[in-house]
Amino acid sequence: MSIIILGIESSCDDTSAAIVRDGFILSNIISNQDVHKSYGGVVPELASRAHQQNIVPVVDRALSDAGIPIESLSAVAFTKGPGLLGSLLVGTSFAKGFALAREIPLIEVNHLQAHVLTHFIREKGEKKRYPDFPFLCLLVSGGHTELVVVRDYLEMETIGRTIDDAAGEAFDKCGKVVGLSYPAGPQIDRLAKSGNPQAFRFSKPQISGLDFSFSGLKTSFLYLIRDHVKDNPEFIKQNLPDLSAALQSTIVEVLIEKLVSASEETGIQQIAIAGGVSANSGLRTALEKHAGKMGWKIYIPEIRYTTDNAAMIATTGYYKYLKKEFSGLDVSPVARFPI
Ligand code: KG4
Ligand code: ZN
Numbered sequence: 001m002s003i004i005i006l007g008i009e010s011s012c013d014d015t016s017a018a019i020v021r022d023g024f025i026l027s028n029i030i031s032n033q034d035v036h037k038s039y040g041g042v043v044p045e046l047a048s049r050a051h052q053q054n055i056v057p058v059v060d061r062a063l064s065d066a067g068i069p070i071e072s073l074s075a076v077a078f079t080k081g082p083g084l085l086g087s088l089l090v091g092t093s094f095a096k097g098f099a100l101a102r103e104i105p106l107i108e109v110n111h112l113q114a115h116v117l118t119h120f121i122r123e124k125g126e127k128k129r130y131p132d133f134p135f136l137c138l139l140v141s142g143g144h145t146e147l148v149v150v151r152d153y154l155e156m157e158t159i160g161r162t163i164d165d166a167a168g169e170a171f172d173k174c175g176k177v178v179g180l181s182y183p184a185g186p187q188i189d190r191l192a193k194s195g196n197p198q199a200f201r202f203s204k205p206q207i208s209g210l211d212f213s214f215s216g217l218k219t220s221f222l223y224l225i226r227d228h229v230k231d232n233p234e235f236i237k238q239n240l241p242d243l244s245a246a247l248q249s250t251i252v253e254v255l256i257e258k259l260v261s262a263s264e265e266t267g268i269q270q271i272a273i274a275g276g277v278s279a280n281s282g283l284r285t286a287l288e289k290h291a292g293k294m295g296w297k298i299y300i301p302e303i304r305y306t307t308d309n310a311a312m313i314a315t316t317g318y319y320k321y322l323k324k325e326f327s328g329l330d331v332s333p334v335a336r337f338p339i
Contacts, residue, residue, distance in 0.1 A: 077317025
């Protein structure tokens with residue numbers, strides 16, 4: 001009999017549901033929340049309300065697109081954390097009610113583990129390469145920047161993490177300074193394509209070991225803008241592509257430097273990236289360049305699976321189902337949830 005998992009993701013500002021059958025993805029529906037655009041970041045109260053509105057139609061679409069009758073589901077997997085508590089509560093409560101009503105197992109999923117397991121989202125007929133264990137994954141998103149040693153599907157260890165802002169946060173906060181809407185990361189990526197990365201220099205963090213820090217870079221960016229705008233009010237408008245290119249190349253340099261150190265320290269040469277910032281074209285190009293130099297075998301996710309999605313939750317749920325790792329109905333979400 002087939003194993004069919006419904007996955008639910010609601011940790012931040014995307015409501016998503018997906019169906020995975022025997023490890024293969026059948027549908028992945030994502031409803032983005034435009035309501036946060038003008039606020040320069042996600043407003044938690046608005047996010048949970050939007051999840052509440054979206055969750056039923058999103059799950060309904062995921063089932064109908066997959067052509068799966070509700071009675072065929074083997075289990076429901078949901079994001080337990082980390083994330084915004086009010087947002088997580090919507091997905092968790094829905095999943096619990098669903099599991100209870102259908103009398104099927106409930107599976108809690110760590111959102112970070114799921115981002116890493118993006119590399120095992122399988123589609124029928126595709127010719128993708130999958131990483132062998134162990135591999136090293138740079139997980140870069142709006143909330144996280146971590147270096148993870150992946151020993152098996154559900155056996156991971158974080159060996160480096162940000163001590164302040166995440167890489168995506170650096171993109172978004174600097175973008176806000178120059179008047180870009182949230183999330184600024186993709187816009188900076190686009191603007192950087194026509195800019196000169198050498199036009200400006202920002203201070204790079206000096207953190208030893210495998211940890212990251214991005215708050216100093218944000219301050220350095222802010223001060224440079226403030227100083228120039230004093231003399232020339234048109235400075236941002238005239239220099240946006242160059243500012244974007246310089247900011248992006250600094251962030252990418254920091255990420256790649258730590259990735260090189262992690263690979264040298266662990267001796268692991270299979271390198272993957274995951275999370276929203278792994279969509280960044282500068283990071284993707286830099287990784288490809290280093291692969292040749294370092295002898296790395298690299299794994300870059302498809303753009304549509306870089307940002308939050310339920311395909312990664314259902315996939316993780318599938319591997320947990322195989323190990324019978326089920327949760328009780330008293331499970332509750334957590335804002336902090338290390339790998
Ligand atoms: O993984 P994700 O959807 O949510 C979290 O779990 O945080 O990541 C969202 C983050 C945002 O900070 C967004 O600006 C960033 O990923 N992002 C990008 C790009 N696409 C998304 N940053 C840089 N370049 C991109 N192309
Ligand atoms: Zn995420």
